[in-house]
Amino acid sequence: QVQLVQSGGEVKKPGASVKVSCKASGYTFSNYDINWVRQAPGQGLEWMGWISTHNGNTNYAQKVYDRVTMTTDTSTSTAYMELRSLRSDDTAVYYCARGLVSGFYFDYWGQGTLVTVSS
Amino acid sequence: IQMTQSPSSVSASVGDRVTITCRASQGISSWLAWYQQKPGKAPKLLIYAASSLQSGVPSRFSGSGSGTDFTLTISSLQPEDFATYYCQQADSFPLTFGGGTKVEI
Numbered sequence: 674q675v676q677l678v679q680s681g682g683e684v685k686k687p688g689a690s691v692k693v694s695c696k697a698s699g700y701t702f703s704n705y706d707i708n709w710v711r712q713a714p715g716q717g718l719e720w721m722g723w724i725s726t727h728n729g730n731t732n733y734a735q736k737v738y739d740r741v742t743m744t745t746d747t748s749t750s751t752a753y754m755e756l757r758s759l760r761s762d763d764t765a766v767y768y769c770a771r772g773l774v775s776g777f778y779f780d781y782w783g784q785g786t787l788v789t790v791s792s
Numbered sequence: 793i794q795m796t797q798s799p800s801s802v803s804a805s806v807g808d809r810v811t812i813t814c815r816a817s818q819g820i821s822s823w824l825a826w827y828q829q830k831p832g833k834a835p836k837l838l839i840y841a842a843s844s845l846q847s848g849v850p851s852r853f854s855g856s857g858s859g860t861d862f863t864l865t866i867s868s869l870q871p872e873d874f875a876t877y878y879c880q881q882a883d884s885f886p887l888t889f890g891g892g893t894k895v896e897i
Binding site: 717719720734770773775776777784 | 825827840882890
């Protein structure tokens with residue numbers, strides 16, 4: 674069965690960096706793209722960016738484009754999202770989500786990783 | 793592309809028909825999805841391409857619309873349907889979500 678398993682929660686200080694991993698199983702990793710979506714406490718969903726697992730192409734949301742890097746390791750079927758220069762408003766649950774072949778829809782999601790930014 | 797959902801919350805009873813609306817700030821053809829999210833859980837894809845039911849999703853969920861106006865309908869609300877629902881446009885980057893609609897008892 675398809676699974677996306679994310680790394681555990683993190684607590685970071687303002688200005689630090691965090692790298693969240695998302696390990697895929699149950700399907701051919703390079704056939705489906707990965708997106709990252711975050712959700713601040715009590716708030717809605719915010720798309721952060723997309724990465725092609727086929728060629729590594731990326732597209733990032735304007736809000737984070739200068740602080741985020743998304744990568745993949747096809748040898749381990751793992752996607753990564755690194756966010757730098759963390760601020761308090763980056764406190765959120767971060768989700769990886771698999772994209773459907775037919776469009777930018779997300780059919781399988783990771784369990785979420787809570788990143789807390791606090792001094 | 794801005795996605796605006798209405799209402800932001802709705803109170804309903806088991807067996808009710810519930811309709812949620814999503815409006816895009818510009819035309820997105822049928823590039824729209826609907827998700828259901830329960831507290832502490834990841835979202836679940838219900839509908840994609842505006843009206844295609846995702847595998848395993850009960851047929852009481854349906855989607856319609858194209859262009860700028862879209863609707864998610866739950867034909868007969870069940871206890872497990874109390875959740876927050878989000879629309880998402882898949883037409884162009886940056887992908888965007890609506891603000892959510894909470895379906896409450």
